[in-house]
Amino acid sequence: VQFVRTYLVVLERFALMIADVAFPFAAERSSTAALPRVGDGVMLLDASQRVEYASPNAVSALHRAGVQANAVGMRLAAIGFDDHPVRLAFESAAPATEEIEQVPEVIVLVRCLPLLRGGKVSGGVVLVRDISELRRRDRMLLxxxxxxxxxxxxxxxxxxxxxxxxxxxxxxxxxxxxxxxxxxxxxxxxxxxxxxxxxxxxxxDDIDFNDILLPLAAMVEEGLQSPDRPVRLRLSGDAGRLSANVATPLAVVLTELLQNAVDHAFVDGRPGTISVDMANDGSTLAMTVSDDGVGLPDGFRIEEATGLGLSIVRTLVTTELLGTIEMARADPGTVVSLRMLIPDSYG
Ligand SMILES: Nc1ncnc2c1ncn2[C@@H]1O[C@H](COP(=O)(O)OP(=O)(O)OP(=O)(O)O)[C@@H](O)[C@H]1O
Ligand SMILES: [Mg+2]
The missing domain is CATH 1.20.58 (Methane Monooxygenase Hydroxylase; Chain G, domain 1)
Incomplete structure (x- = not known):
C-alpha cells in the first residue's frame, strides 16, 4: 500500500509539472541514453534532500555501492553515498546524471530529477541503476x-x-x-x-621484424659465446613491417637456418661469419642467410634433406609463407635464399 501511495504522489507531482510545462525538462528531450528503465531503483527525496522512500531495487543498488545503512529519513551523503548529482539537480532545478564508482568495479548510474512546484525545487526523484556489467563490456570493447x-x-x-x-x-x-x-x-x-x-x-597485428630479428640474433650469439668458437653474426638490410602471419613462420625459419650454420658450418672450430640480409620492396620479401664455413655435404639437396630443421623450414616456406627457398654452396660456405610475395591484406 505504501508503494502505491508513494508512486501516486510522485506521479501527481510530475503531472503538476507537466501542466506547468516544466516536464519533460527542456535540456533533455532528445536524450534517450539515460532514460529510466523498469528495473531502476527509485528514491523519493523531500525538499531537504532526505530520502522519503527507497524502492527495493534502490536499496540493493545502494548495497552494491557499499552503503548498508537504511536510507529512509537520511540524506544520501550522510549514509555514505556520493550525492553530487542530487545537489546539482537541486541547485540547478534541472536533472543531473552521473556514474558513480564508490566500490571498485561497481558503477551505479545515478539520475536525479528535481520535483518542481511553482518554479521551486520541492523534492526529487533519484533513479539508480547498477551498470557495472555494461561498463565492463564497454571497457572490453574499447x-x-x-x-x-x-x-x-x-x-x-x-x-x-x-x-x-x-x-x-x-x-x-x-x-x-x-x-x-x-x-x-x-x-x-x-x-x-x-x-x-x-x-x-x-x-x-603487424610488427617491425627488427623487433624480432635483434633479440633472435642475440639469442643465437649467446649460443656462440665461447673462446673456441670465434664466429660472428652480421645483420644487414631491413624486412620492415610484416603481418604476424608472416613474421612468426619467418622467425622460425630464420632460427633454423642460423642454428644450422652454427651447428654445421664451423665444425672444426674454424673462425667465420654468419650473415643475414633482408630486403622488402613492398611486394617481395627476400632473406639470405650465408656463412663462410665448410659448405654443404656433397650431393646435398634441400628437397631431400631429412633433418627435422630443414623439414620445418621447407614446410613453413611452402605452406605458410608461399615462397621458395634455395640452398647452394658458396665459395666458401653456404648460401640460403628465401623469396616470397608479401600478402596485400594483413590479417
Ligand atoms: N650452413 C650449413 N653448412 C653446412 N651444412 C649444412 C648447413 N645447413 C645444413 N647443413 C646440412 O644439412 C643437414 C640437414 O640440416 P637439418 O637442419 O635438416 O638437420 P640437422 O641440423 O642435422 O638437425 P636438426 O636441425 O633437426 O637439429 C645438416 O645435417 C647438415 O649436414
Ligand atoms: Mg638443423
Missing part, C-alpha cells in the same frame, strides 16, 4: 587491442614455462643425443615465444 596483446603475452608466458620445464628435463637426461634433441626443442619454443613477446608489445 580495449580489444589490449586484449589481443594480453593473449600474446600469455601465450609467450606459457611457452616460456614449457621451455623451462624442457630445459630441466634435458638436464636430467643421460644420453647426449636425447639431451641435444630436447635442447633443440627448447630453442624452437623460445623462438616462437620471442615472436609472441613482440606481438604483445605492438598494437595491431
Amino acid at each position: 580495449s580489444k587491442d589490449a586484449t589481443i596483446r594480453e593473449i600474446h603475452h600469455r601465450v609467450k608466458s606459457n611457452l616460456q614455462t614449457i621451455s623451462s620445464l624442457l630445459r630441466l628435463q634435458a638436464r636430467r637426461l643421460e644420453s647426449a643425443e636425447a639431451k641435444a634433441a630436447v635442447e633443440e626443442s627448447v630453442r624452437r619454443i623460445r623462438t616462437i615465444a620471442l615472436v609472441h613477446e613482440t606481438l604483445s608489445r605492438d598494437v595491431g
Whole structure:
C-alpha cells in the first residue's frame, strides 16, 4: 500500500509539472541514453534532500555501492553515498546524471530529477541503476587491442614455462643425443615465444621484424659465446613491417637456418661469419642467410634433406609463407635464399 501511495504522489507531482510545462525538462528531450528503465531503483527525496522512500531495487543498488545503512529519513551523503548529482539537480532545478564508482568495479548510474512546484525545487526523484556489467563490456570493447596483446603475452608466458620445464628435463637426461634433441626443442619454443613477446608489445597485428630479428640474433650469439668458437653474426638490410602471419613462420625459419650454420658450418672450430640480409620492396620479401664455413655435404639437396630443421623450414616456406627457398654452396660456405610475395591484406 505504501508503494502505491508513494508512486501516486510522485506521479501527481510530475503531472503538476507537466501542466506547468516544466516536464519533460527542456535540456533533455532528445536524450534517450539515460532514460529510466523498469528495473531502476527509485528514491523519493523531500525538499531537504532526505530520502522519503527507497524502492527495493534502490536499496540493493545502494548495497552494491557499499552503503548498508537504511536510507529512509537520511540524506544520501550522510549514509555514505556520493550525492553530487542530487545537489546539482537541486541547485540547478534541472536533472543531473552521473556514474558513480564508490566500490571498485561497481558503477551505479545515478539520475536525479528535481520535483518542481511553482518554479521551486520541492523534492526529487533519484533513479539508480547498477551498470557495472555494461561498463565492463564497454571497457572490453574499447580495449580489444589490449586484449589481443594480453593473449600474446600469455601465450609467450606459457611457452616460456614449457621451455623451462624442457630445459630441466634435458638436464636430467643421460644420453647426449636425447639431451641435444630436447635442447633443440627448447630453442624452437623460445623462438616462437620471442615472436609472441613482440606481438604483445605492438598494437595491431603487424610488427617491425627488427623487433624480432635483434633479440633472435642475440639469442643465437649467446649460443656462440665461447673462446673456441670465434664466429660472428652480421645483420644487414631491413624486412620492415610484416603481418604476424608472416613474421612468426619467418622467425622460425630464420632460427633454423642460423642454428644450422652454427651447428654445421664451423665444425672444426674454424673462425667465420654468419650473415643475414633482408630486403622488402613492398611486394617481395627476400632473406639470405650465408656463412663462410665448410659448405654443404656433397650431393646435398634441400628437397631431400631429412633433418627435422630443414623439414620445418621447407614446410613453413611452402605452406605458410608461399615462397621458395634455395640452398647452394658458396665459395666458401653456404648460401640460403628465401623469396616470397608479401600478402596485400594483413590479417
Ligand atoms: N650452413 C650449413 N653448412 C653446412 N651444412 C649444412 C648447413 N645447413 C645444413 N647443413 C646440412 O644439412 C643437414 C640437414 O640440416 P637439418 O637442419 O635438416 O638437420 P640437422 O641440423 O642435422 O638437425 P636438426 O636441425 O633437426 O637439429 C645438416 O645435417 C647438415 O649436414
Ligand atoms: Mg638443423
